[in-house]
Amino acid sequence: MTGDRDFWSRRRAAVEAEAGADTEAEFESKRAALEAREDVEILQELNLPDPDTLSADDNISAFMDHLVPDRLRRRALRRFWRLNPVLANVDGLVDYGEDFTDSATVIENLQSAYQVGKGMLSHIETMAAEAAREEPEAIPEPIEEIDIAAEAAHAADTGEEAVPTGDPEETVAQPAPHRMRFDFPQETASERA
Secondary structure, three states: OOOOOOHHHHHHHHHHHHHHHHHHHHHHHHHHHHHOOOHHHHHHHOOOOOHHHOOOOOOOHHHHOOOOOHHHHHHHHHHHHHHOHHHHOOOOOOOOOOOOOOHHHOOOOOOOOOEOOOEOHHHHHHHHHHHHHHOOOOOOOOOOOOOHHHHHHHHHHHOEEEEEOOOOOOEEEEEOOOOOOOOOOOOOHHHHO
């Protein structure tokens, strides 16, 4: 035979796929019918005990069947976790074992400047606008003009750099900056060897 399956192998696989699809559709219809019913009726039909009355010795594997609705399966698992001392007593080493979902409701009437989609920027802008309205703007003092030409002439005569102090008649003479020069002896090729 070649690498391809022959006609009868393909036909047999197609028939099995059709049968599997039919059973899947039948299973989903049964499950949908069970989902719509009351929990007590489902438990009686499937011959299961009430999940709230389970004891530590009971086996909950019957609740894990795919036909059992999820709400009943969750109730049985919750009860199982509460009854088992190994699973019920958290040792405190779990990083995310605490419930932090109610942290915003701990303080009554908690208000925040944060706005979803806007952040804190709008709050800061309104605070700046209120501060600007409350305080009048300070008028800057006029800057006195300094006679640059006179200072340059004085500096040229003395060889020093004039530093203005803000008062046009008063300048402080500073010594002119000196450039530092370093001389290093040159190594010859014979000294390196």
